[in-house]
Amino acid sequence: MKLEVHDLHKSFQGKEVLHGISFTIESGKALGLLGRNGAGKSTTIRILMDVFKANQGTLLMDGKPFHAKEYNIGYLPEERGLYPKKKVSEQLLYLAELRGMKKAEAKSNLKKWLKRLHIEEYESSVLETLSKGNQQKVQLAQTLMNDPDIVILDEPFSGLDPVNSQILQEVVQEQIQAGKLVIFSSHQMNYVEEFCEDIVILHHGNVVLQGNLKQIKKAFGHNRLVLRPNESCAGTFEDTLKQCQNMINLYTKQAEDYIVELKEGIDKQMLFAYLVNHHIDIDVFKIYEASLTDIFVVKAGDEE
Numbered sequence: 001m002k003l004e005v006h007d008l009h010k011s012f013q014g015k016e017v018l019h020g021i022s023f024t025i026e027s028g029k030a031l032g033l034l035g036r037n038g039a040g041k042s043t044t045i046r047i048l049m050d051v052f053k054a055n056q057g058t059l060l061m062d063g064k065p066f067h068a069k070e071y072n073i074g075y076l077p078e079e080r081g082l083y084p085k086k087k088v089s090e091q092l093l094y095l096a097e098l099r100g101m102k103k104a105e106a107k108s109n110l111k112k113w114l115k116r117l118h119i120e121e122y123e124s125s126v127l128e129t130l131s132k133g134n135q136q137k138v139q140l141a142q143t144l145m146n147d148p149d150i151v152i153l154d155e156p157f158s159g160l161d162p163v164n165s166q167i168l169q170e171v172v173q174e175q176i177q178a179g180k181l182v183i184f185s186s187h188q189m190n191y192v193e194e195f196c197e198d199i200v201i202l203h204h205g206n207v208v209l210q211g212n213l214k215q216i217k218k219a220f221g222h223n224r225l226v227l228r229p230n231e232s233c234a235g236t237f238e239d240t241l242k243q244c245q246n247m248i249n250l251y252t253k254q255a256e257d258y259i260v261e262l263k264e265g266i267d268k269q270m271l272f273a274y275l276v277n278h279h280i281d282i283d284v285f286k287i288y289e290a291s292l293t294d295i296f297v298v299k300a301g302d303e304e
């Protein structure tokens with residue numbers, strides 16, 4: 001499946017908050033939808049889910065108009081939407097059947113997911129008596145119980161302790177590997193880096209960066225290199241670097257790695273050849289990859 005979002009515009013009370021959002025997402029991948037508070041992530045997701053109508057723009061699935069109701073979608077909304085006063089099993093079974101699942105299958109899927117998320121002991125508990133993290137896991141069970149083809153997770157890790165985060169990480173990875181189309185919105189960059197092949201960064205309702213995360217990171221660090229000398233050269237390496245200041249602008253040290261920035265017009269092969277000619281044994285010589293946090297701060301960090 002391939003979902004294409006074209007030129008989405010959305011206004012609330014005459015104020016436009018999405019100014020023409022476009023991106024594409026394919027099944028078997030996770031798309032990280034990123035942006036600061038108020039950037040427009042939830043609004044975009046709600047348009048996908050048909051909670052809001054866009055003022056302009058098109059949604060296409062495999063080239064045909066996309067309507068959420070025609071697909072099996074598991075949506076974990078940012079504002080959690082279960083009934084606090086009802087029993088866990090009661091409401092999960094009700095919602096699964098509402099989404100078209102047969103009672104017997106719903107019952108067995110309920111057991112499977114409660115067990116998978118380590119909350120089977122709360123099957124007959126009233127939701128509001130569970131801790132925040134366990135309520136979050138119940139909501140996740142509800143999201144995945146119907147074996148959706150499209151999984152939309154808005155801040156799924158909020159409120160989870162490290163052990164539960166680990167369980168959820170495994171579950172998200174399984175969903176991606178099972179060929180689901182996964183949209184993942186989060187402020188937690190470590191999780192985005194973990195799961196998402198592609199990212200979209202929204203800023204004030206515009207897409208400011210999108211594409212393959214690995215390529216974006218490479219492009220960000222295109223003139224920066226990570227060098228790690230072999231232990232045998234540790235004593236002479238810094239002096240050798242200082243001698244090639246016609247090739248590099250600066251270097252910083254991170255543990256046993258040196259981050260160097262090549263000067264304009266200098267090819268990395270030239271630096272490599274120089275080091276080899278000066279008998280430096282290099283264990284690591286690679287393009288520096290910026291972290292997603294570095295990239296996010298540059299792209300979405302400015303104030304209005």
Ligand SMILES: Nc1ncnc2c1ncn2[C@@H]1O[C@H](COP(=O)(O)OP(=O)(O)OP(=O)(O)O)[C@@H](O)[C@H]1O
Pocket residue numbers: 012013017035036037038039040041042043044078
């Ligand atoms: N129902 C609404 N009525 C009016 N304005 C809204 C409504 N929903 C969202 N907005 C506005 O749209 C803009 C985008 O909000 P949105 O919730 O999509 O941002 P977000 O990126 O999901 O933020 P966060 O990370 O804080 O959840 C904000 O300025 C918000 O105030």
